Amino acid sequence: MSTPSRFKKDKEIIAEYESQVKEIRAQLVEQQKCLEQQTEMRVQLLQDLQDFFRKKAEIETEYSRNLEKLAERFMAKTRSTKDHQQYKKDQNLLSPVNCWYLLLNQVRRESKDHATLSDIYLNNVIMRFMQISEDSTRMFKKSKEIAFQLHEDLMKVLNELYTVMKTYHMYHAESISAESKLKEAEKQEEKQIGRSGDPVFHIRLEERHQRRSSVKKIEKMKEKRQAKYSENKLKSIKARNEYLLTLEATNASVFKYYIHDLSDLIDCCDLGYHASLNRALRTYLSAEYNLETSRHEGLDIIENAVDNLEPRSDKQRFMEMYPAAFCPPMKFEFQSHMGDEVCQVSAQQPVQAELMLRYQQLQSRLATLKIENEEVKKTTEATLQTIQDMVTIEDYDVSECFQHSRSTESVKSTVSETYLSKPSIAKRRANQQETEQFYFMKLREYLEGSNLITKLQAKHDLLQRTLGEGHRAEYMTTRPPNVPPKPQKHRKSRPRSQYNAKLFNGDLETFVKDSGQIIPLIVESCIRFINLYGLQHQGIFRVSGSQVEVNDIKNSFERGENPLADDQSNHDINSVAGVLKLYFRGLENPLFPKERFNDLISCINSALREMLPVQMKKLQRHPLCIKTVD
Template sequence: MTSPAKFRKDKEIIAEYETQVKEIRAQLVEQLKCLDQQCELRVQLLQDLQDFFRKKAEIEMDYSRNLEKLAERFLAKTRSTKDHQFKKEQNVLSPVNCWNLLLTQVKRESRDHATLSDLYLNNIIPRFAQISEDSGRLFKKSKEVGLQLQEDLMKVLNELYTVMKTYHMYNSDSINAESKLKEAEKQEEKQMGRGARQEERQTPRSPDTLASVRMDDKPVRRSSVKKIEKMKEKRQAKYTENKLKAIKARNEYLLALEATNCCVFKYYVHDLSDLIDCCDLGYHASLHRALRTYLSAEFNLETSKHGGLETIENAAENLEAQADKQRLMETYNIIFCPPIRFDFQSHMGDQMGYVCAQQPLQGELLQRCQQLQSRLSTLRIENEEVKKTMEATLQTIQDMVTIEDFDVTDCFHHSNSMESVKSTVSESFMSKPSLAKRRANQQETEQFYFTKLKEFLEGRNLITKLQAKHDLIQKTLGESQKTDYCLASGRRNSTARKQESAQVIPLIVESCIRFISRHGLHHEGIFRVSGSQVEVNDIKNAFERGEDPLAGDQNDHDMDSIAGVLKLYFRGLENALFPKEVFHELMACVSMENLQDRATHIHKVLLSLPSNTLVIMRYLFAFLNHLSHYSEDNMMDPYNLAICFGPTLMSVPEGHDQVSCQAHVNELIKTIIIHHESIFPGSRDLEGPVYERVGATEEYCDSPHSEPPLVDEPAPDTVLDNHNSDDEIV
């Protein structure tokens, strides 16, 4: 029988799982609510734009005075919105930014023109109505896909719940069977002990009499012992059977657990991103076309307004779905971030939280791994074909919504009479007879795209689940091979080990710092201004291939992109450069008002870190200190550098106030930049490369890497192999 304590433990485990699932379910609901809010804001934004241009067309004849009133009207509407905080947060999105810039530009408009008024009424307003209709339709379809994905996710969670309960049930049966087996063993021992005591208590008798008594007692004891032995064998078989069932159930639970975690991660990291892409499909491009139509009319009507309109043009060019998606997910990161992984909830008495690959299960797992591999190969081929079809369809839709039909220069080549304007407008984009056919083709293509999208997402879901199970089984089966490999690798050549361990400063860090020290000390906004994401990725990929794209004296790279690569490297470390273990000790140092005392305490805390970590810190902060000396040119004093590097080098642990803690982190980084010489040990106390202050106009000496060095050249037996540096970082 299950004890009350074990029963309560089971209930607590189930309750904990249900609470976690409940939180995920609430998060899923909030995600759809957030997307609903986005749709409502978009519809409201488009409606505002239509009302705006309609009213603007009516008051064009009243010239600048009424135009100024119009701008104030819509600005006041924005300020007085009921959901002001939500509206304020949306200002970071590129469409909302365009709208705000447009209102500002209205104050600068000063001329009335019949052609401009006619274009507003018969071209721009219908475009916004079309965008609104398209956005609503696409959002509805996207929401259907989202609901299906969430339903599939909940099915996976329910499957995990069922497997977990089965595991607990079988494990409980195993424990009960083990208890009964122990009870039978005790009875056997008790019976054997009783027989021995009876023989000892027997009064000495004659040999004939004693033999007679023993002959009479022997059949009784033998029958009792055989009965107990038979019961013991039966219980032993039952225990073995139940134990095997429990192990199999645990394996299934662990496999389902891994698959569930992968599915949940895939949903939050990939599916949500794809879903937001679907909601934004064509919206930014269509809005870009409408705004470019307005800009074309304005530029041709009044050249003197060109300076003010350039601001709106830049905003229209920066309409970017991917950037808006990133801003949206960062603004509402709580509801879009993946939840914590599900942990293995071990049953009482079961401490083995991994898949068992011992006999007789090893052969079964091997066969299952091979079956999964075969199934995955087939699924990947099928899903890749679906993906190609989907991407081709998406490209077709993108081509439909990126037609450059916004130039209305020809409308201003005619007489300003109303008859001439109307005849010109009648030949415009919005009046072409083919419009209905084009829209029908667009909607049909959209429908086909969503069909393929659902098929692709469902296939990816299945691949994710099966791949998780396959990888876990394969990892389990390969543990013995891994052990053999580790033993063999432990006997590798000692010289090779020295060369590997000698590379303390990763190549990507050394090369980026060297490049910036040579060419970017005076670069304004270094580390603050974002570089080209394409170039950042190209440089990063080159380093990952073992190359050094910054070698030589060429200065053909964007300086902001180089700075972005350096920040990206430290931001991408699995563990931040400053470990979480010393977070509280370092934060305590910030409270010290005396800067020298603060630096001394920081020095003591950092001495507890590994030497290779200290070498990297010393190298980096010596460079940042050097860079701050040129703050009059680059505008990056220690405080500004700390703002850029604080979140990258030291993450705030969960459960802390992110805003206040980040301010303390920035203050700490600023202190280390200023007092780095007293905080970090010198070359005598800490062996390793040391950053040398080499200005942009100074010459470099030759280095073993055929590049200008920024470090002291080490002794011959500790030559750094920079090309293996990407793997040597704490």
């Protein structure tokens, strides 16, 4: 390849890399905008709720005053009557008069209840919404700080990848140049040796000495160029190894950010929001239910909405609203240079000892980091549970505010023990904010540690695979491009990455032949999990699961892992069913051939027609049906 073509190819590779990094950078900016927009929408929603309940409190106050005026107007007319004197004495009245007094007392009671309701709206519900608004803004600011740190770390990783890629290109170009010069020296040597083989009887002695001297010079030049070529070749191999290791670490870091860190950041923004909103709305529900039980039918709709305040599903919807911002990007692929077809870390003899030492160092450091990070994780989870306990206190029941007596206590004294008037509220909020501060500090520490572990683990695993296949290293470095390695005998133990056939969106028969699995692991494992935990689940195969969890399970199966191997139900059943549906939906050739589909439907319909009369007879003999007929 000529020099201009080589430079053009290098520019195209760099331009493609820069374009991909630019897209990721734009995604990071868009993610921050989405989170900020979500916070603004929440604050506006809370402001609207405050305005709504403030106006409703005014209406309830006016209604209470009108009821009180109504009761007072008619009570004043009866105070001078004999009936009123008899009522004050022993309350032994005729039934119509007693009903009249009870009606007036009920109006006064309703007046007091509506005044209580207005007070709860003004001094409890509205104040709760104000606190939620403050908490949401504070949570967003703290999450934004962590997001900026994660973005900076991610860009550092991408810049590091760019640097090692440029270094690899430079050393590889120098290696090619040194090889060219070495071949040129070899050609000169062959030409000089050919001249030395001519008949020498007619050559003077002086010319013979000159030829010998020239041959020695060429030999020395060849030796120097041979040494230079060996040196440059070694540098090129090391640079390529470093590029491949950094490439693996970069892809792992980017994948972790989009799949895990983004979810954690959204959780931070949501921290306490749903639970606090749940408490505020339940305060409203409690007041309304105790005021008028006949309104339960309409309020049940609101209660169902309150019961559905769940951060996990809201987060999933939020991410689905902005798929372009939260969809993980494509993995960075190895960009070969100048026809270099080696796409694996080289474990040849010159660098094998160095790679082994580096692998051992990574293994030791990872062991220490994982222990430390696990402790930080436990502290973070314990702190999060403490915060959840703080924001899920069931303090929204105001039924005691509607317990009536003959006393003439004011409305304020009736609600003197409400949520916001308790002396401990200031201390509770201070403790909550202090705990939040500690949680964010530990979360930052955990995320930074897990990011470092992810990068080091990616390098460690790549080195482990490389050093474990040392006997195949020479074959892998010399085989022609686009020629797959020979399949091993024990295919069941191979990693998923070595299968020639695709698991998802592939051909089932080809996969079975290549993997040695009579039934694909994904089918067997998903059906086993559904059989254990999903047979009584409502909406199985109909309700969609979490797209994030579906992608996680899918990627684990594609790596040859079995994420459903343990017997603990730590996966959402709808997500597992979604993975199974995704697998069968993507097969190139469906399980039931298209040309036999109509025959299959006909068989099913025939079987149903034969079964229906039998089932109807059994149903008619059922005790419930007999009782209904009787």
